[in-house]
Amino acid sequence: MDILFLLIPLSVILVVFIAAAFLWAVKAGQFEDMEGPAHRILMDDDKPPGKKSSDEQGFS
Numbered sequence: 553m554d555i556l557f558l559l560i561p562l563s564v565i566l567v568v569f570i571a572a573a574f575l576w577a578v579k580a581g582q583f584e585d586m587e588g589p590a591h592r593i594l595m596d597d598d599k600p601p602g603k604k605s606s607d608e609q610g611f612s
Contacts, residue, residue, distance in 0.1 A: 577583065
């Protein structure tokens with residue numbers, strides 16, 4: 553029973569810390585665009601810049 557006097561306040565402090573971290577992340581804009589990076593990786597260029605295809609290098 554005595555351990556509850558320690559564990560309950562520690563759990564409340566932990567919940568307050570987690571809620572503060574979550575609110576900070578929301579205010580900092582971490583959850584603004586959840587689909588943008590997923591779409592950006594699918595719409596990647598076929599050829600990276602500076603690379604030449606085998607036809608441009610003279611290979612047949």
